[in-house]
Amino acid sequence: MLSLxxxxxxxxxxxxxxxxxxxxxxxxxxxxKISSSVARYWLVFVLLFLWAPMLVACQTASERQELTxxxxxxxxxxxxxxGDAFTKExxxxxxxxxxxxxxxxEQIRNGAPFDIFAxxxxxxxxxxxVEGYIIPESRAVFAHGLVSLVIAxxxxxxxxxxxxxxxxxxxxxTIANPKIAPYGAAAQTIVENAGLWTQIEEHLVFGESVRxxxxxxxxxxxPAGIIPNSLLLDSPLIIIPIxxxxxxxxxxxxxxxxxxxxxxxxEQFLNFLFSPQGQAILANHGLIPVADP
Amino acid sequence: MTLPLLLSLRxxxxxxxxxxxxxxxxxxxxxxxxxxxxxxxxxxxHLPMVLPPTVLGYYLLIALSQRSPxxxxxxxxxxxxxxxxxxxxxxxxxxxxxxVTQSARAAIESIPADLLHVASTLGRAPFAIFLTITLPLxxxxxxxxxxxxxxxxxxxxxxxxxxxxxIPGRTQTLPIAIYDxxxxxxxxxxxxxSLLLTGAAIVLLVSIRLLTNRIASRPQRS
Amino acid sequence: xxxxxxxxxxxIDLMIENFHLQANFQAQDEIIAIFGPSGAGKSTILxxxxxxxxxQQGIIRLGEQTLFNAQQKINLPPQKRNLGYVPQNYAxxxxxxxxxxxxxxxxxxxxxxxxxxxxxxxxxxxLTAFANRRPDELSGGQQQRVALARAxxxxxxxxxxxxxxxxxxDSLRQKLRAELRAIPQRFHVPVLLVTHSLSEANSLxxxxxxxxxxxxxxAGPKDEIMQRPITPAAARIVGMSNIxxxxxxxxxxxxxxxxxxxxxxxPQQEQAHAALVVGIxxxxxxxxxxxxxxxxxxxxxxxxxxxxxxxxxxxxxxPQQQPDLEIRIPAPELTRLGLRPGDKGYIQxxxxxxxxxx
Numbered sequence: 045m046l047s048l049x050x051x052x053x054x055x056x057x058x059x060x061x062x063x064x065x066x067x068x069x070x071x072x073x074x075x076x077k078i079s080s081s082v083a084r085y086w087l088v089f090v091l092l093f094l095w096a097p098m099l100v101a102c103q104t105a106s107e108r109q110e111l112t113x114x115x116x117x118x119x120x121x122x123x124x125x126x127g128d129a130f131t132k133e134x135x136x137x138x139x140x141x142x143x144x145x146x147x148x149x150e151q152i153r154n155g156a157p158f159d160i161f162a163x164x165x166x167x168x169x170x171x172x173x174v175e176g177y178i179i180p181e182s183r184a185v186f187a188h189g190l191v192s193l194v195i196a197x198x199x200x201x202x203x204x205x206x207x208x209x210x211x212x213x214x215x216x217x218t219i220a221n222p223k224i225a226p227y228g229a230a231a232q233t234i235v236e237n238a239g240l241w242t243q244i245e246e247h248l249v250f251g252e253s254v255r256x257x258x259x260x261x262x263x264x265x266x267p268a269g270i271i272p273n274s275l276l277l278d279s280p281l282i283i284i285p286i287x288x289x290x291x292x293x294x295x296x297x298x299x300x301x302x303x304x305x306x307x308x309x310x311e312q313f314l315n316f317l318f319s320p321q322g323q324a325i326l327a328n329h330g331l332i333p334v335a336d337p
Numbered sequence: 338m339t340l341p342l343l344l345s346l347r348x349x350x351x352x353x354x355x356x357x358x359x360x361x362x363x364x365x366x367x368x369x370x371x372x373x374x375x376x377x378x379x380x381x382x383h384l385p386m387v388l389p390p391t392v393l394g395y396y397l398l399i400a401l402s403q404r405s406p407x408x409x410x411x412x413x414x415x416x417x418x419x420x421x422x423x424x425x426x427x428x429x430x431x432x433x434x435x436x437v438t439q440s441a442r443a444a445i446e447s448i449p450a451d452l453l454h455v456a457s458t459l460g461r462a463p464f465a466i467f468l469t470i471t472l473p474l475x476x477x478x479x480x481x482x483x484x485x486x487x488x489x490x491x492x493x494x495x496x497x498x499x500x501x502x503x504i505p506g507r508t509q510t511l512p513i514a515i516y517d518x519x520x521x522x523x524x525x526x527x528x529x530x531s532l533l534l535t536g537a538a539i540v541l542l543v544s545i546r547l548l549t550n551r552i553a554s555r556p557q558r559s
Numbered sequence: 560x561x562x563x564x565x566x567x568x569x570x571i572d573l574m575i576e577n578f579h580l581q582a583n584f585q586a587q588d589e590i591i592a593i594f595g596p597s598g599a600g601k602s603t604i605l606x607x608x609x610x611x612x613x614x615q616q617g618i619i620r621l622g623e624q625t626l627f628n629a630q631q632k633i634n635l636p637p638q639k640r641n642l643g644y645v646p647q648n649y650a651x652x653x654x655x656x657x658x659x660x661x662x663x664x665x666x667x668x669x670x671x672x673x674x675x676x677x678x679x680x681x682x683x684x685x686l687t688a689f690a691n692r693r694p695d696e697l698s699g700g701q702q703q704r705v706a707l708a709r710a711x712x713x714x715x716x717x718x719x720x721x722x723x724x725x726x727x728x729d730s731l732r733q734k735l736r737a738e739l740r741a742i743p744q745r746f747h748v749p750v751l752l753v754t755h756s757l758s759e760a761n762s763l764x765x766x767x768x769x770x771x772x773x774x775x776x777x778a779g780p781k782d783e784i785m786q787r788p789i790t791p792a793a794a795r796i797v798g799m800s801n802i803x804x805x806x807x808x809x810x811x812x813x814x815x816x817x818x819x820x821x822x823x824x825x826p827q828q829e830q831a832h833a834a835l836v837v838g839i840x841x842x843x844x845x846x847x848x849x850x851x852x853x854x855x856x857x858x859x860x861x862x863x864x865x866x867x868x869x870x871x872x873x874x875x876x877x878p879q880q881q882p883d884l885e886i887r888i889p890a891p892e893l894t895r896l897g898l899r900p901g902d903k904g905y906i907q908x909x910x911x912x913x914x915x916x917x
Contacts, residue, residue, distance in 0.1 A: 082468070082469045082473055082654075082655075085472065085473040085476050085654070086468075086472075086473075110506075112504055112507070117520070120521055139504060139505050139506050139507070140505070141502060141503050141504045141505070142503075142517070142520075142521070143502075143503060151420060151502050153402075153404075154398055154402040154403070154404070154419050154420070155402055155403045155408070155412075155417065155419045155420060156419065156420035156502050156504075157417070157420055157421065157504070157507070158504075252520075253520065255520040255521060255522075256520050258522065259519060259520055259522055262522055449648075449650065451646045451648065451650035452650045452652060454606070454609070454611045454637070454644065454646065454650070455644055455645075455646060455650045455709075455710075456652075456663070457610075457611070457636070457637035457638050458609050458610075458611075458637045458638070458640070458642060458643065458644040458664075458710075459638070459663055459664030459709070459710075459712075459713060460638045460639075460641075460664055460666075460713055461638055461663070461664075462638060469663075470652060473654050474652075474653070474654055
């Protein structure tokens with residue numbers, strides 16, 4: 045909410061504004077009688093909009109030096125914590141924009157002002173690099189991710205493993221949209237390799253990102269789905285591991301955006317990510333670090 | 338929580354201002370001009386009311402992205418309209434424009450033609466008449482349209498998400514912050530933000546109703 | 560008197576939807592009235608002169624200035640025509656005060672001149688006390704004075720008024736007729752007005768333009784048109800309601816069915832053909848109790864009596880003769896005669912009042 049100081053400032057500005065307009069109106073009506081009635085109508089319009097530029101002035105402070113990081117939705121909690129730790133250490137504020145890897149990569153192509161892109165695969169990073177949107181030497185893999193079968197506790201589903209889906213019918217089952225979310229693609233591979241695709245396909249609900257799929261299960265809307273482990277820290281849901289033979293762990297690639305004006309800070313962030321402290325946070329959130337902490 | 342609210346207010350106020358300027362001008366032209374091209378323009382302005390926001394956002398993204406000639410030209414001038422709050426203003430303005438145009442046009446067309454005829458025989462040019470007669474007499478309708486545009490801009494989501502993205506502190510308006518909070522499972526934040534937006538919407542709707550009621554109850558002169 | 564009122568010359572041909580309007584007249588007088596039944600296109604002529612509608616063909620000139628010429632593609636916008644326009648409902652600007660309404664058409668610079676002119680008109684129209692009122696706080700007569708003052712403020716070359724008295728109560732009309740008649744001399748401006756009321760046209764104007772169903776019938780001095788309309792249609796519009804077919808003419812005798820009408824002066828040689836039509840104004844026929852034994856007196860039976868208060872309109876029939884005749888007679892005279900529908904009486908027609916259509 046607005047701080048008291050800000051409210052006071054706005055009040056003072058409004059006071060001086062109304063004083064100005066009053067004077068304006070007086071001088072207008074003195075000048076010519078005809079203007080006065082018409083001028084009054086116009087003042088309403090002018091007054092109505094005087095505060096808009098004021099808001100612009102108020103807000104410029106938020107566009108200061110900082111890192112803006114586009115991160116795959118599966119990294120939501122993980123990177124929030126890494127960001128906090130990084131800001132604490134370096135003093136550089138970090139802002140995250142979380143969405144499906146495919147969505148973010150399209151935004152980067154359209155000129156989104158990100159400094160770093162942390163994806164949930166390497167293919168999107170590679171494509172962007174080929175198209176010139178990523179600084180080549182900044183590309184790296186910073187972690188691997190696994191997924192689990194997740195069940196809403198109040199759904200009453202009695203699943204012990206993925207294979208039980210062969211016998212127990214689920215009304216609806218959620219994975220992230222495989223076209224834009226690498227974890228969704230991984231989930232699809234798992235279901236296919238487990239020989240469940242034909243059975244589950246018609247019950248599938250695609251989340252726009254893994255965050256949305258998780259939200260569906262969290263809210264009890266959908267009883268079960270496949271969710272990355274990195275989103276399941278402290279989760280109250282029933283979590284059933286998935287046989288690692290069914291899929292390859294998801295490779296998390298990262299890169300610095302070519303248009304970034306903060307490449308030095310971005311490198312600093314990458315260094316932090318690969319530092320023991322950074323890798324430890326990744327591990328805490330259920331990711332497999334690339335370097336042993 | 339303050340940041341998305343302030344950003345939303347800023348975007349909505351500027352969008353309403355832009356929509357007001359263009360909307361009033363268009364309403365004036367549409368109320369006065371005849372012909373196929375004007376009908377076409379009329380339809381074009383109202384497209385955002387029927388098109389899904391995603392289509393609108395997609396068009397804007399194509400038109401304004403740095404890969405398009407227009408976007409590249411603007412970018413050369415130092416104007417970046419994709420994934421900036423200014424982009425959100427563009428999206429909200431386009432969505433809000435038909436609301437101003439429609440309301441202003443209805444108000445303008447309800448002014449008796451005789452008043453404007455007399456004004457023109459009194460030696461005033463059409464634009465002067467517009468400023469001194471038309472707008473002052475139509476101001477309630479115009480204002481209702483502008484407030485409606487403000488409300489619509491405040492709630493704009495789909496097209497904004499596509500053209501401005503979801504960058505906290507920069508392009509994360511109130512509706513997008515709500516979407517983000519829901520996706521991240523932050524129920525408390527989602528609740529707070531939603532209540533805030535609902536409150537603002539109610540205040541705006543009531544003021545529109547007051548404005549339009551006064552129009553309806555204003556005594557008619559024969 | 561106005562030294563030289565601007566001559567107004569109008570030739571227009573105009574189609575609006577399915578309505579075809581044609582008019583061609585010249586006028587140069589203090590008050591000119593366009594007169595005709597409702598829907599005749601009177602207001603449209605006014606609006607065409609003001610530049611608010613554009614005719615397809617024609618020329619409109621005011622004094623030396625061409626306002627409109629279709630062939631030369633001249634079409635001055637209303638704001639350049641220098642004329643005052645007072646529509647039927649006055650169209651006062653509801654959001655402006657009386658003073659602001661009047662000042663609207665006065666050039667704003669220099670400011671003292673603007674204020675001076677506004678004050679002047681407020682005084683002339685006795686509106687000074689209402690200068691700061693809004694139009695909806697005024698009576699009908701006050702509203703009309705504001706509309707007049709506003710139209711006169713820019714000193715127009717002509718004042719156009721659409722049904723100036725139609726929106727007013729009867730009691731006010733008489734007073735305002737006198738005020739309207741005085742306008743040309745008080746403000747040095749000719750007036751072209753539109754009315755559907757014959758008595759209004761008669762009492763206000765010295766020149767008339769007669770319009771019927773979009774077609775102009777006749778234009779000219781009032782007395783000329785009232786006494787000598789050129790067609791039966793124009794005659795009916797100006798109240799010459801008795802139109803009689805004549806079968807034969809000999810010298811100054813007209814054969815009307817069984818009866819013979821004496822006319823003076825005698826018809827011209829070229830008028831003396833078989834299919835002649837004459838018109839007689841209803842007030843030109845005298846009603847009598849007894850046979851006056853004079854020219855053009857006939858026995859009649861009273862068929863119908865329509866009471867207008869101050870006068871009566873009677874329908875009478877001459878035995879074995881068609882059509883029935885219409886008579887207008889002052890109320891006291893009818894009372895004196897004591898005739899009622901069904902009674903028999905006599906009429907007498909002044910030979911000079913029989914109008915032979917050309």
